[in-house]
Amino acid sequence: MDHPIKRDHARFRKIIKGKIRDNLRKYVSQGEMPIPKGNGQFKVPMPQIDTPRFRFGDKSQGGSGQGEGQPGDSVDGQPGEGQPGQGEAGEGEGNKELEVDLSLDELAHILGEELALPKIEPKGKKNMQSTVDKYTSIGTVGPDSLKHYKRTYKEALKRQISMGTYNPKNPIIVPIKSDMRYRSSTSKIEFENSAVVIYMMDVSGSMGDEQKEIVRTESFWINLWLKSQYKDIEIRYIIHDASAKEVDEDTFFRTRESGGTLISSALKLCRDIIKSDYNSDEWNIYPFHFSDGDNWSTEDTKLCLDILDNEIIPHSNVFCYGQVESRYGSGQFYKDLAARYGEENDNVILSKIKNKDAILESIKDFLGKGN
Known part of the structure; x- marks a missing residue:
């Protein structure tokens, strides 16, 4: 119990x-x-969180402690007592959050x-090889740390009974070397599914601090879910304006540029990272791109679609594009992707993120299909 x-x-x-x-x-x-x-x-x-406590009832209900008197009067009638306290306020903090x-x-x-997120069905086969030792059997040799005392006692008891040396009135059991039993392990090779998340973000002048905060918050919860689904996960970060570069997490969320936008620069770098480091037969690959939808030209958008069609989507579990609304962004890239792939597609997921209130729905867009 x-x-x-x-x-x-x-x-x-x-x-x-x-x-x-x-x-x-x-x-x-x-x-x-x-x-x-x-x-x-x-x-x-x-x-x-409210804890149970006494509540005062209506005075008209009667009961002890009710009757004549005014607020501040002394309880035992002594003068000068029961008056409001005097003195300075304390310096300590209050109202702390639990x-x-x-x-x-x-x-x-x-x-x-x-x-209502479904469990992810891994696409990649097996990547990370691990040896798991399971102590499922008993052996006659082993270190003292693996000694199985209960089984040792049983062996000693059986031996003494069979030899006629066991005395029920004086049940002393003395194990000898041949009685000793140890937990024995069997090694099993297991293959764990692994994943890589590649975040790409437009850091041109039209993407402000509010847009980056949305991306930061959303990526945290996406990472949290994916880490719960995979044994091993790697995260890569790419920022871009007219050119792209790989950076660490802190730089990813703090950088702000003022140049133009060539989305193809980020997709090219993403493609190169996948080619050099992640075999899609073994890895589950999740490219996420966040932008306000502005791109330099229709020619660059055509190049983006070509890279996606031939070099990113075929190797990814799913390609996710999140369009963060900005007063300076046209949102055209979302329209171009929707025209090419449709807004309901298992391989390409599009999401509009109007503000912080829309983050959870965007996460559901990206993860709700279990890809």
């Missing part, structure tokens, strides 16, 4: 998860994100429940 404290703790965590799920849209739309703590744990801000720790799998489960 479970200890009452464990049951209460499990019930509390269930309440916590329900609160987080109820407030998930608020967290995402306000740009709040769980803080990684290491070891797969995240710190999550929580709304205040924070709880949840694992990656717990957060992913909350996201999956909220958006």
